[in-house]
Amino acid sequence: MLDAKITPFIKPLLKPLISFLDQQGVAPNHVTLAGFVLGLLAVPFIILNWWWGALCCIIFNRVLDGIDGELARYQKSSSSAGGYLDICLDFLFYASIPLAFGIADPINWGIPAMVLLATFIGTGSSFLAFAIAAEKFQIARPQFANKSFYYMQGLTEGTETILVFLAFCIWPQYFAEMAYIFAAACAVTVVTRIAGGFSTLDKVERSVKAKNAREHQA
Secondary structure, eight states: OOHHHHHHHHHHHHHHHHHHHHHTTOOHHHHHHHHHHHHHTHHHHHHTTOHHHHHHHHHHHHHHHHHHHHHHHHTTOOOHHHHHHHHHHHHHHHHHHHHHHHHHOHHHHHHHHHHHHHHHHHHHHHHHHHHHHHHHHTOOOGGGTTSSSOOOOOSSOHHHHHHHHHHHHHSGGGHHHHHHHHHHHHHHHHHHHHHHHHHHHHHHHHHHHHHHHHHHHO
16 A cells, blocks of 8 residues: 555665665675575564564565665666566565564464464465466556566555564564454455456456457458
8 A cells, every 4th residue: 555655755765775786786686685585584583582683684674675676677687587586585574574473472473473474375366366467468557667567556565564564573562463453454455456356357358358359350
């Protein structure tokens, strides 16, 4: 919900760093991998209850995630392979944070962590499944025209997820409550994405079939 609104404000802030990385010969995929490794370091910190260390790792992960795509566009090296690597590692990172909380306190946090992970599967699968179909039919993506594939919006997107992750680290004693609330919001996203995606694809397919029928008759 917030990604399209926040992205235009973040891009100008990253330009000096992107220019510096380009001068140093850093490749976008290297930034993607570095961000993923830093993000995964949050897992042992969470298990050990080192909350500020985990919070810093999550922030660094998100900063580097914002840089890799912009660096690729700056270097004119954007690719489907890079976009694929980025989204795969993003979803693995997202899943690692609830998993870490579940491991840290399985008695109190295990079930809410599993519930949250289940809804993450729903948001991720509905997102990626529509992206495949959108690519097939070349559906326009005005909010994220520079992305490697179609970004389907929803109530819970990357920005909301990271804000919740940061809240988990700042107020870990309320992890269970926040996890259930965010899982409910993710469930809303899943329902709206499936309904909206089905409706959109159904209309596109009907339009394509009608066009093909007219061309065949002509």
